[in-house]
Amino acid sequence: MELILKDIEKSFGDKQVLKKASFTFEKGRIYGLLGRNGSGKTTLFNCISEDDKQDSGTVELVDETGNDIMNYSSIGYAFAQPVLPEFLTGYEFLKFYIDVNKDNIQNLLSIDEYFDIIKIEKEDRYRLIKDYSFGMKNKIQMVCFLITKPPVILLDEPLTSFDVVVAYEIKQLLKKIKSDHILIFSTHILELATDLCDDIVVLNNGQLELVDEELLKSPDFEEKIMDILKEDSDVSSVS
Numbered sequence: 114m115e116l117i118l119k120d121i122e123k124s125f126g127d128k129q130v131l132k133k134a135s136f137t138f139e140k141g142r143i144y145g146l147l148g149r150n151g152s153g154k155t156t157l158f159n160c161i162s163e164d165d166k167q168d169s170g171t172v173e174l175v176d177e178t179g180n181d182i183m184n185y186s187s188i189g190y191a192f193a194q195p196v197l198p199e200f201l202t203g204y205e206f207l208k209f210y211i212d213v214n215k216d217n218i219q220n221l222l223s224i225d226e227y228f229d230i231i232k233i234e235k236e237d238r239y240r241l242i243k244d245y246s247f248g249m250k251n252k253i254q255m256v257c258f259l260i261t262k263p264p265v266i267l268l269d270e271p272l273t274s275f276d277v278v279v280a281y282e283i284k285q286l287l288k289k290i291k292s293d294h295i296l297i298f299s300t301h302i303l304e305l306a307t308d309l310c311d312d313i314v315v316l317n318n319g320q321l322e323l324v325d326e327e328l329l330k331s332p333d334f335e336e337k338i339m340d341i342l343k344e345d346s347d348v349s350s351v352s
């Protein structure tokens with residue numbers, strides 16, 4: 114399975130954010146998407162998830178036989194700011210989520226088993242989501258992917274709100290599920306990208322570029338990435 118982006122263009126007014134961005138993401142790999150503030154990472158995710166429509170270019174999800182298998186449930190998108198019904202308890206929300214997606218779930222576990230996986234304590238499961246910490250809300254977003262298992266998972270700066278223990282747990286979880294998914298996450302934390310990802314893709318001047326594997330291993334990797342990102346003339350005045 115591959116997610117194939119071809120010549121994606123997106124502008125807001127006269128600001129051209131994506132300029133024929135093309136890339137092929139493969140199943141079984143975790144991709145770290147690096148780019149400066151305002152380089153267009155969220156815009157790219159919105160085009161992939163169809164939350165926003167690109168001006169031109171195509172997004173295809175193709176299976177092993179080359180058929181486009183993209184449908185409404187292909188993309189799971191975890192927002193940097195979790196969007197959840199705050200008036201429900203965590204337990205009620207998961208029950209609701211399972212209910213509305215029941216035709217699309219394989220190997221369903223019990224709600225408590227899902228809570229166990231994301232390590233939300235028993236007493237917190239029946240509290241209102243509005244009283245959850247930011248990290249707990251993020252965990253609830255993550256568990257939705259474990260339930261419906263969308264083939265493509267987009268994570269917009271996912272681990273920044275987690276404490277070190279939770280970040281470690283979520284990293285292990287992502288590694289465990291990666292063989293069945295295409296995982297792409299945007300981050301500003303270089304260490305996280307190198308630690309967790311199989312590939313690093315840079316969004317620079319509106320285009321996507323794979324960072325050479327040799328460069329990832331090189332001792333002056335950090336410095337070289339900085340050089341690449343500093344070249345982004347579109348955002349150099351932003352950050």
Ligand SMILES: Nc1ncnc2c1ncn2[C@@H]1O[C@H](COP(=O)(O)OP(=O)(O)OP(=O)(O)O)[C@@H](O)[C@H]1O
Nearest residue numbers: 125126128130148149150151152153154155156157
């Ligand atoms: N709905 C919109 N209307 C107008 N401009 C927008 C809109 N959405 C994004 N932009 C502009 O597009 C550019 C890219 O924004 P985007 O949020 O995609 O960047 P980003 O790489 O995710 O940034 P950050 O790392 O700061 O989260 C920015 O200049 C932003 O102001």
